[in-house]
Amino acid sequence: MKQKVITIVGPTASGKSGLAVYIAKKYNGEVISADSRQIYKNLDIGTGKITKKEMLGIPHHLLSLVDSKKQFNVSQYTRLANTAIKDIGSRKKMPIICGGTGLYIDALLLGLQFPEVKPDKNLRAKLEKKTASELFLILKKLDQRRARDIDKNNKVRLVRAIEIAKSLGHVPNLKKKNTDFDVLWIGIRPDDETLKKNISKRLTARMKRGMISEGKKLKKNGLSLRRFDSLGLEYRYLGKFLKKELTKKEMLEKLEKEIWQYARRQITWFKRNKDIVWFKDNSKYSSQKIIGVINKWHLKG
RNA sequence: GCGUCGGUGGUAGAGUGGUCAAUUACAAGAGACUGUAAAUCUCUCGCCUUCGGGCUACGAAGGUUCGAAUCCUUCCCGGCGCA
Numbered sequence: 001m002k003q004k005v006i007t008i009v010g011p012t013a014s015g016k017s018g019l020a021v022y023i024a025k026k027y028n029g030e031v032i033s034a035d036s037r038q039i040y041k042n043l044d045i046g047t048g049k050i051t052k053k054e055m056l057g058i059p060h061h062l063l064s065l066v067d068s069k070k071q072f073n074v075s076q077y078t079r080l081a082n083t084a085i086k087d088i089g090s091r092k093k094m095p096i097i098c099g100g101t102g103l104y105i106d107a108l109l110l111g112l113q114f115p116e117v118k119p120d121k122n123l124r125a126k127l128e129k130k131t132a133s134e135l136f137l138i139l140k141k142l143d144q145r146r147a148r149d150i151d152k153n154n155k156v157r158l159v160r161a162i163e164i165a166k167s168l169g170h171v172p173n174l175k176k177k178n179t180d181f182d183v184l185w186i187g188i189r190p191d192d193e194t195l196k197k198n199i200s201k202r203l204t205a206r207m208k209r210g211m212i213s214e215g216k217k218l219k220k221n222g223l224s225l226r227r228f229d230s231l232g233l234e235y236r237y238l239g240k241f242l243k244k245e246l247t248k249k250e251m252l253e254k255l256e257k258e259i260w261q262y263a264r265r266q267i268t269w270f271k272r273n274k275d276i277v278w279f280k281d282n283s284k285y286s287s288q289k290i291i292g293v294i295n296k297w298h299l300k301g
Numbered sequence: 302g303c304g305u306c307g308g309u310g311g312u313a314g315a316g317u318g319g320u321c322a323a324u325u326a327c328a329a330g331a332g333a334c335u336g337u338a339a340a341u342c343u344c345u346c347g348c349c350u351u352c353g354g355g356c357u358a359c360g361a362a363g364g365u366u367c368g369a370a371u372c373c374u375u376c377c378c379g380g381c382g383c384a
Contacts, residue, residue: 036339047339102334103336104338115335124337151342157342171335233339234339257327
């Protein structure tokens with residue numbers, strides 16, 4: 001019998017975390033985070049990590065595990081998440097995946113198998129200095145086929161493709177492995193106006209909770225400004241503020257827009273998955289409907 | 302009041318007689334996604350379109366010219382200087 005897994009996806013500030021706890025309470029579940037930034041230690045306020053209090057006693061996995069100076073990736077994520085699912089399942093509890101990082105979730109639940117080539121820091125550093133078209137030519141020599149479908153303006157992708165091709169001789173086709181999961185996909189997508197409001201409110205709340213001092217502390221503890229930038233969103237803009245490139249007001253204005261753009265990108269990603277059952281919010285009314293959907297799925301076997 | 306500089310698409314800001322529906326950036330919208338994914342990348346972006354093109358536009362109104370966002374006149378608005 002397949003392991004049952006409930007998954008809650010949606011854009012940032014849609015109320016996923018609260019819903020996950022609510023469902024976990026009802027179904028004797030534990031939550032596994034699927035968030036590429038909340039996996040890091042000490043990135044708490046800026047990532048909107050759920051607090052101990054908000055967890056209401058529900059165990060949460062894959063939060064605050066990695067040093068924020070280190071680079072984490074999908075492959076590590078799927079390994080950890082698979083282990084967590086097994087662990088939770090073995091204790092006869094319901095794993096609830098909750099998060100907004102589409103790639104991580106799909107890799108885990110759709111079984112995307114990426115080529116097993118470890119990141120090569122030196123090679124990357126060398127390649128990053130080249131232009132996209134130079135990189136494209138390098139890749140073309142190594143793997144004609146991959147060069148044909150790759151986005152030839154996307155340096156990040158090109159670098160990785162070259163990295164793989166150098167190691168394996170070519171870039172293998174992406175494989176999907178059959179997973180042992182029976183997944184119920186639940187999506188939360190508020191209407192645009194509500195989502196915008198939520199984003200704005202949440203940002204204000206984060207400021208009150210001390211987002212700026214969190215940033216200062218991270219910097220003091222040696223997190224480079226370059227790293228701030230690559231972490232994106234709040235940390236990218238916190239970094240610009242700490243560098244004095246932006247005033248506090250400018251930071252907040254730009255950040256709010258940027259978060260909105262991010263939310264749109266998340267929605268674009270999740271829209272592709274036709275298995276997702278969408279709801280507007282996590283209100284009482286929606287929650288009841290969601291429970292109904294879960295019950296039906298749960299009874300099926 | 303006189304002088305002077307300026308008024309360009311949602312915003313900032315190029316353009317100073319034809320190659321201009323107008324560089325670029327941002328905002329907005331759509332989308333992509335092979336181990337960085339909160340990252341990275343692409344497309345659209347005056348209106349209409351049978352996708353050939355058509356129409357209306359660079360403060361307003363006139364004028365010069367084969368042709369004006371670009372030159373001239375007047376007016377309106379804003380900055381600065383002098384009164």
